[in-house]
């Protein structure tokens with residue numbers, strides 16, 4: 001096995017240890033009457049961070065239960081294979097229409113339909129980076145030039161960094177779908193001569 005692949009698997013093992021560790025560290029039990037911050041999304045927080053996700057509502061506020069719970073809002077969205085909202089699919093289906101600004105109005109978002117295929121993937125299928133899936137909710141400046149130089153092949157990165165929250169992991173280990181569980185959403189292009197993996 002090549003060295004980079006081994007590094008990715010080591011990172012995977014560390015990540016899994018984090019999930020188990022955080023599951024054990026949760027306070028209280030299933031019988032708790034009060035909603036706990038980490039329960040709002042119906043699951044333990046995802047690695048590599050073992051912090052609870054920021055609560056959408058303030059669970060200490062006595063009126064919190066009168067507000068719509070995230071699970072109810074999410075029930076109208078297409079689920080991914082893990083039962084979490086598949087935001088990219090929701091966008092494609094038109095189930096959501098992200099605003100350019102919180103209050104509405106604002107500069108229209110800049111559309112860009114440009115796929116970049118990234119080939120430094122060891123035995124894994126290549127990674128397709130789709131600008132079209134990112135531009136509706138991010139400005140170019142979220143990634144260029146601080147995070148990625150806008151030039152195909154100019155940014156070295158590997159899975160260990162991504163799972164640690166760097167490069168793609170700035171979002172795909174935090175707010176967007178997790179690189180930990182859904183390899184196929186990025187590694188979607190079979191290498192030449194490779195049978196489809198998924």
Ligand code: HEC
Pocket residue numbers: 110111112116118129131134135138139140141142143144148149150151152153154155156
């Ligand atoms: C989510 C992060 C992200 C956002 C947002 C983003 N890009 Fe990119 N962009 C990338 C990545 C990653 C690459 C490929 C870098 C690599 O291959 O090393 C790239 C590459 C590029 C390239 C180089 C293409 C080539 O063939 O060399 C251009 C031009 C570009 N982006 C323009 C834009 C513009 C314009 C916007 C806003 C509409 C934008 N990008 C938004 C991540 C982003």
Ligand code: HEC
Pocket residue numbers: 086087088089127128129130133134137138142143147167168169170171172175176177185186
């Ligand atoms: C600044 C935040 C950010 C960064 C950095 C970022 N992404 Fe994303 N990405 C998102 C968001 C937000 C979505 C849409 C929400 C979701 O699907 O969870 C998304 C969606 C995607 C999708 C669409 C998946 C689908 O099912 O259609 C792919 C593929 C993807 N990202 C790959 C990458 C890769 C590869 C990188 C690094 C080169 C990267 N992203 C970097 C925020 C980011």
Ligand code: HEC
Pocket residue numbers: 003004005006007008118119120121122123124127155156157158159160162168172178179180181182183184185186187
């Ligand atoms: C958010 C997108 C994304 C997801 C999800 C993702 N990867 Fe990657 N992966 C990348 C990118 C980007 C690279 C670097 C590609 C490049 O630089 O050409 C990479 C590279 C790799 C490499 C080769 C480099 C290295 O670090 O060894 C392996 C192996 C790998 N990924 C395995 C996986 C596995 C296994 C999963 C699922 C547990 C996974 N990846 C999920 C984006 C992703």
